[in-house]
Amino acid sequence: MGQRFSLSLRFRFFAVLGGVLIVAMVALAAISKWLIFPALKAEERTAVQRELDRATRSLELNQESLLAQAQDWAHWDDTYQFIEGSYPRYAEVNFSQQMFEDMNYHLMAFFTLQGEVHFLAGLEPTTGRYQTCTAAVGPCAWMAPWVDTMQSAIATQVAPMAMYIEQWPALVAASHILHTDESGPPNGWLFKVRALDDAWLERMTDYTGLSLSLQVEPFAAAHSTELTFSGDQVTASHLFAAYGTSEAVSLTIELNRVQYLANLTTFRYLLVWTAGLMLLVIGLVLFLLERMVLKPLRQLTAFTQFAGQFDDSEGLTERRDEIGLLSRAFREQLACQHQLNAELLRMSTHDALTELPNRRLFDQRLTAAVNQATQEVAPLAVMMLDIDHFKLYNDGYGHQQGDECLKRVAAALQDVASRHGFFIARTGGEEFSALLPGVTSQHAKTLANALVDAVDQLHLRHERSPVCEHVTISVGIGMLDDSEASLPSAIMTTADQALYLAKAQGRHCVILFEPSLVSCPISKQNTPS
Numbered sequence: 001m002g003q004r005f006s007l008s009l010r011f012r013f014f015a016v017l018g019g020v021l022i023v024a025m026v027a028l029a030a031i032s033k034w035l036i037f038p039a040l041k042a043e044e045r046t047a048v049q050r051e052l053d054r055a056t057r058s059l060e061l062n063q064e065s066l067l068a069q070a071q072d073w074a075h076w077d078d079t080y081q082f083i084e085g086s087y088p089r090y091a092e093v094n095f096s097q098q099m100f101e102d103m104n105y106h107l108m109a110f111f112t113l114q115g116e117v118h119f120l121a122g123l124e125p126t127t128g129r130y131q132t133c134t135a136a137v138g139p140c141a142w143m144a145p146w147v148d149t150m151q152s153a154i155a156t157q158v159a160p161m162a163m164y165i166e167q168w169p170a171l172v173a174a175s176h177i178l179h180t181d182e183s184g185p186p187n188g189w190l191f192k193v194r195a196l197d198d199a200w201l202e203r204m205t206d207y208t209g210l211s212l213s214l215q216v217e218p219f220a221a222a223h224s225t226e227l228t229f230s231g232d233q234v235t236a237s238h239l240f241a242a243y244g245t246s247e248a249v250s251l252t253i254e255l256n257r258v259q260y261l262a263n264l265t266t267f268r269y270l271l272v273w274t275a276g277l278m279l280l281v282i283g284l285v286l287f288l289l290e291r292m293v294l295k296p297l298r299q300l301t302a303f304t305q306f307a308g309q310f311d312d313s314e315g316l317t318e319r320r321d322e323i324g325l326l327s328r329a330f331r332e333q334l335a336c337q338h339q340l341n342a343e344l345l346r347m348s349t350h351d352a353l354t355e356l357p358n359r360r361l362f363d364q365r366l367t368a369a370v371n372q373a374t375q376e377v378a379p380l381a382v383m384m385l386d387i388d389h390f391k392l393y394n395d396g397y398g399h400q401q402g403d404e405c406l407k408r409v410a411a412a413l414q415d416v417a418s419r420h421g422f423f424i425a426r427t428g429g430e431e432f433s434a435l436l437p438g439v440t441s442q443h444a445k446t447l448a449n450a451l452v453d454a455v456d457q458l459h460l461r462h463e464r465s466p467v468c469e470h471v472t473i474s475v476g477i478g479m480l481d482d483s484e485a486s487l488p489s490a491i492m493t494t495a496d497q498a499l500y501l502a503k504a505q506g507r508h509c510v511i512l513f514e515p516s517l518v519s520c521p522i523s524k525q526n527t528p529s
């Protein structure tokens with residue numbers, strides 16, 4: 001049973017389907033892992049990089065704006081005169097705490113072309129108080145590190161825009177001092193410093209809408225941009241190299257990963273739904289397959305296996321699909337086979353010329369009848385009939401006419417047998433045998449004479465017959481009681497002997513076997529040929 005199932009179409013289909021399902025699931029997992037998830041991550045990286053670029057660009061714009069303001073101040077006749085010493089009230093007129101706070105300056109430094117300090121003004125970082133000096137000493141001592149860096153820049157190379165790190169990180173813009181029409185010669189340097197402090201960060205946060213922070217850390221050009229993902233947060237930072245130091249300012253933005261996590265959730269939902277839908281569809285297909293194909297196929301298989309007892313209670317042959325077609329074809333084939341079998345059976349048990357049962361069937365019936373008669377201790381008669389001088393008939397009228405004669409005689413004999421309910425067969429060329437269970441010898445004689453009469457009644461001309469001018473038959477009767485052994489062959493022998501005597505006694509007669517008759521003399525003329 002197990003082996004039959006493992007070879008069945010159903011098993012193979014389920015096995016293949018299971019395999020396909022597993023491959024599909026693995027493919028789905030692989031696509032998710034190596035295509036979808038990386039694509040989602042790449043999209044998130046791009047979005048984060050875009051935000052970082054926006055923050056970086058804001059800082060650079062701020063720096064450019066500081067440079068523009070520095071140049072605006074430096075290219076001005078008043079400033080030119082101030083550095084020449086011909087405008088002593090310059091600072092008093094132009095500088096104030098309010099101006100520094102409004103413009104967001106922390107330090108303005110004026111230098112001669114040789115780098116000597118001319119004037120310093122700024123907001124002291126711890127107290128926020130406005131101070132002016134001509135040297136970075138006393139209340140302006142906090143400016144000293146800045147002044148040193150600026151002086152070393154003047155001595156080497158001044159960067160118009162730069163990031164400085166002293167007490168705190170700051171944007172620095174520097175410009176030559178020129179006339180208002182930007183004519184020279186240059187008369188000194190102006191440096192403006194804007195601290196990147198909490199207030200600046202607050203303003204940038206308002207401006208960009210991003211959560212920003214700044215840290216000072218060692219500069220590593222190879223990693224100037226860095227993205228770090230953790231949980232539902234992502235941080236991205238960009239390093240700005242500081243002037244004259246190996247340190248850098250890292251501008252960092254912090255973003256939540258709402259979009260990415262939402263995309264991820266949506267994709268996972270899609271994945272689960274796709275897998276679920278796939279299973280549902282496969283389940284449905286299997287259900288329909290079972291109902292529409294596999295079950296009818298099983299019924300058809302049962303039908304073909306037990307075709308002999310098939311009853312179409314499932315209505316297979318009524319179906320209008322391929323199963324119905326197959327069932328009808330099979331049913332027709334089966335009917336044809338039954339017909340052929342019946343024909344074969346008939347051919348094997350009946351004589352083709354006369355259509356009477358043949359010797360094979362007669363022998364089967366005889367054996368059964370002898371057994372039954374022996375068991376029931378009932379009488380049983382058998383007859384052997386033979387057409388008289390049939391050779392002469394053939395010689396006179398031809399073999400074909402002989403066949404016709406045989407058919408007419410057989411039909412007449414069968415007619416009598418049917419009427420009296422006994423069995424008759426053609427057991428030889430022109431020889432017939434009859435089987436009469438439960439018939440006594442007297443009754444058998446009567447029936448034998450009826451057979452002789454029936455043939456006489458045909459009036460088939462037989463001019464060459466020395467017996468009669470028409471076809472006649474002789475009959476020998478044997479009784480089971482008279483046979484030496486209760487065997488089919490024994491009773492037939494008695495009938496045969498009786499027939500022999502009938503022929504010997506002139507033919508066209510009926511002889512009932514009696515043991516005493518066996519020793520009777522027989523005339524030469526009537527000896528059977």
Ligand SMILES: Nc1nc2c(ncn2[C@@H]2O[C@H](COP(=O)(O)OP(=O)(O)OP(=O)(O)O)[C@@H](O)[C@H]2O)c(=O)[nH]1
Pocket residue numbers: 386387388389390391392394398399400401402403406428429430503507527528529
């Ligand atoms: N036409 C035809 N003749 C057959 C058939 N079967 C046997 N015969 C012929 O029947 C004849 C039987 O001849 P015999 O056995 O000599 O017997 P008989 O001529 O009938 O003589 P008795 O039996 O002694 O009266 C033979 O000539 C066979 O050829 C058959 O199917 N058709």
